[in-house]
Amino acid sequence: MGETILMKGNEAVAEAAIRGGCRFFFGYPITPQSEVPEYMSRRLHEVGGVFLQAESEVAAINMVYGASGAGARVMTSSSSPGISLKMEGISYIAAAELPCVIVNMVRGGPGLGTIQPAQSDYFQATKGGGHGDYHLIVFAPQSVQEMVDMTIEAFDVADKYRNPVMILADGLIGQMMEPVVFPDGEDRPNTEKPWATVGMGDRAERNIVTSMDLNAEAMEEINWRIQEKYDKITKEMLRYETLDTEDADLILVAYGSSARIALNAMSKARENGYKVGLVRPQTVWPFPYEVIKDLANQAKAFLTVEMSMGQLIEDVKLAAGETPVYHFGRCGGVIHSPAEVYEKIEEILNGGGAAK
Amino acid sequence: MTVVFDRPKSLRDVRTHYCPGCLHGVAHRLVAEVIDELGIREIGIGVSPVGCSVLAYNYINTDWQQAAHGRAPAVATGIKRVHPDKFVYTYQGDGDLASIGTAEIVHAAMRNEKISVIFINNGIYGMTGGQMAPTTQIGQKTTTSPFGRSAEHIGYPIRMTEMLAQLEGDNYLARGTLHNAAGIARAKRYIKKAFQYQLDNRGFSMVELISNCPTNWGMHPKESIEYIKEHQLKYYQLGEFKGGEEASK
Numbered sequence: 304m305g306e307t308i309l310m311k312g313n314e315a316v317a318e319a320a321i322r323g324g325c326r327f328f329f330g331y332p333i334t335p336q337s338e339v340p341e342y343m344s345r346r347l348h349e350v351g352g353v354f355l356q357a358e359s360e361v362a363a364i365n366m367v368y369g370a371s372g373a374g375a376r377v378m379t380s381s382s383s384p385g386i387s388l389k390m391e392g393i394s395y396i397a398a399a400e401l402p403c404v405i406v407n408m409v410r411g412g413p414g415l416g417t418i419q420p421a422q423s424d425y426f427q428a429t430k431g432g433g434h435g436d437y438h439l440i441v442f443a444p445q446s447v448q449e450m451v452d453m454t455i456e457a458f459d460v461a462d463k464y465r466n467p468v469m470i471l472a473d474g475l476i477g478q479m480m481e482p483v484v485f486p487d488g489e490d491r492p493n494t495e496k497p498w499a500t501v502g503m504g505d506r507a508e509r510n511i512v513t514s515m516d517l518n519a520e521a522m523e524e525i526n527w528r529i530q531e532k533y534d535k536i537t538k539e540m541l542r543y544e545t546l547d548t549e550d551a552d553l554i555l556v557a558y559g560s561s562a563r564i565a566l567n568a569m570s571k572a573r574e575n576g577y578k579v580g581l582v583r584p585q586t587v588w589p590f591p592y593e594v595i596k597d598l599a600n601q602a603k604a605f606l607t608v609e610m611s612m613g614q615l616i617e618d619v620k621l622a623a624g625e626t627p628v629y630h631f632g633r634c635g636g637v638i639h640s641p642a643e644v645y646e647k648i649e650e651i652l653n654g655g656g657a658a659k
Numbered sequence: 660m661t662v663v664f665d666r667p668k669s670l671r672d673v674r675t676h677y678c679p680g681c682l683h684g685v686a687h688r689l690v691a692e693v694i695d696e697l698g699i700r701e702i703g704i705g706v707s708p709v710g711c712s713v714l715a716y717n718y719i720n721t722d723w724q725q726a727a728h729g730r731a732p733a734v735a736t737g738i739k740r741v742h743p744d745k746f747v748y749t750y751q752g753d754g755d756l757a758s759i760g761t762a763e764i765v766h767a768a769m770r771n772e773k774i775s776v777i778f779i780n781n782g783i784y785g786m787t788g789g790q791m792a793p794t795t796q797i798g799q800k801t802t803t804s805p806f807g808r809s810a811e812h813i814g815y816p817i818r819m820t821e822m823l824a825q826l827e828g829d830n831y832l833a834r835g836t837l838h839n840a841a842g843i844a845r846a847k848r849y850i851k852k853a854f855q856y857q858l859d860n861r862g863f864s865m866v867e868l869i870s871n872c873p874t875n876w877g878m879h880p881k882e883s884i885e886y887i888k889e890h891q892l893k894y895y896q897l898g899e900f901k902g903g904e905e906a907s908k
Contacts, residue, residue, distance in 0.1 A: 327737075327740065327741060329737065353740045353741075355736070355740060355770075357733070357766075358762050358763070358765075358766035359762055361730070361733075361762070361763075362730070362733040362736075362762065362763050362766065363733075365726065365727060365730035365733035365734050365737070365763070366733050366734070366736050366737035366740075367737060368724070368726070368727075368730075368733075368734050368737060369706070369724060369726075369733065369734035369735060369736060369737025369738040369739075369741075370737035370738065370740060370741045371737070372724045372734075372737075372738065373704070373724075373737065373738040373741040373742055374741065375737075375741040377737070391727055392727060392730070395727050399725075500704045500722035500723065500724055500738065501704070501722065501742060501745065502701055502702040502703060502704055502721070502722055502742070502745045502746070503700065503701050503703075503720075503721060503722055504701050504702075505701070509716075509720065509721065509722055509723065510722045510723075511716050511722070511723045511724070511725070512723070512724040512725065513716070513723075513724070513725035514725065515713065515725055
């Protein structure tokens with residue numbers, strides 16, 4: 304392993320992409336992720352790749368479509384309003400089964416919202432977001448180091464499943480500096496892509512990258528085929544952590560930045576004798592429904608801690624059955640403090656508050 | 660027996676979905692002939708639009724990507740940046756290029772992206788059933804301008820080739836017509852020059868082709884040819900606007 308260095312999240316995710324074999328980046332400035340394209344414009348030049356600042360988020364994601372269809376490892380990054388603009392292209396990419404990595408440094412919404420961190424794009428990231436039946440594989444890192452590791456892996460995962468992968472972080476992870484270690488070596492084996500459009504050469508059959516079939520039955524078949532892939536991904540790609548859940552009366556569920564704040568509150572609760580545990584999804588699609596379902600037999604309640612009005616809670620409720628699920632969230636760019644999460648824990652365990 | 664006329668090698672031997680009298684077939688044939696003559700079928704990667712020519716990939720025998728509505732120049736940019744040694748071309752209609760895709764075409768041209776664009780201007784949305792396009796003539800009736808296009812209501816038809824000709828850089832911009840034999844021969848010369856521009860690594864190239872839509876214009880194909888002469892060609896000037904000999908005169 305390499306040496307430990309101090310690095311800002313947005314720059315670290317960009318460097319991780321390069322370590323993951325990414326040589327093409329198409330993006331557009333938006334706070335709080337603009338250091339990603341800035342870093343890429345310097346570094347891709349050094350490693351013989353291509354950085355291109357597109358005229359819009361819409362153009363950027365369609366450049367990603369073209370480059371991915373032509374066989375490249377390619378990435379784009381943005382923040383909430385920009386990701387909304389990319390949604391049309393993301394749907395096409397998912398339908399055409401093209402591998403790529405999309406980074407979302409989520410900020411407060413809706414609308415133009417704020418430039419401060421939020422987790423209110425959870426529905427958009429995990430339920431499709433654009434039109435049609437599709438899924439992204441969504442990693443939810445809680446630290447700069449985890450974001451680096453997940454981003455490097457994301458390019459392999461995208462190629463393996465021929466599916467877009469999203470790194471769902473937020474303005475907090477993007478803007479903060481933490482120590483990180485990058486694995487040694489820059490070159491990763493490039494996956495064989497016999498389906499890519501590279502010119503026919505002496506190939507007898509044409510390669511065609513498309514998301515369309517005007518025949519309804521044929522289009523349904525394509526949907527079935529993609530669905531089978533999603534079933535496989537659900538089995539193979541699920542990642543989560545559990546902490547102190549064995550004896551817990553109350554189980555916190557949180558991902559990304561919120562998980563760190565939840566952990567802080569949980570530690571104080573344990574010190575004060577409350578039996579509190581934590582489930583931290585590291586992938587939010589696929590989602591650890593079974594884990595929560597099993598814990599629902601033992602726990603008295605769940606509490607989702609998220610920087611939104613309540614999105615993650617819907618997935619937790621799907622798995623929790625009769626066990627009550629509480630929600631604590633700040634939103635619009637406001638980050639909850641460990642103290643207020645602790646107060647909520649105390650309130651629930653003392654019989655207060657209303658489950659959603 | 661001597662063969663004097665045959666299907667270009669790059670044009671696939673399949674029936675097209677185009678309406679009787681539509682000039683897409685002529686445009687496809689010209690593109691295929693030029694690809695044959697330049698010997699670039701093996702390195703060709705096409706990008707098809709959304710609109711009537713969405714299925715262009717069924718007819719011209721190269722690798723293809725199918726793009727979202729208006730985004731073909733962005734998709735082509737992605738391909739070309741990965742494979743600068745390949746021949747990358749888009750085939751787009753006027754709804755695609757001159758309406759929803761204006762940002763993508765303007766900026767691909769501004770970057771002087773080394774791609775070639777075939778732009779079919781028939782002044783109407785064909786695939787969706789004959790709605791008004793930005794290129795529709797003043798007074799022309801469509802399913803969304805039932806009283807005829809009014810300049811007061813929605814402005815004048817857009818001249819994309821002239822607009823792009825304002826941009827700096829070594830690019831090639833021409834407008835041809837498909838309505839008669841002389842026009843078709845000249846259009847083919849433009850296409851060949853445009854493709855050669857990319858092969859010579861010079862810059863962006865686009866050929867706008869004035870075309871028809873008998874079905875949605877509500878005309879016999881012969882009448883549609885007359886309409887091109889009387890209306891389209893009076894508004895859309897033919898010729899090379901940048902990069903060609905005609906332009907430098």
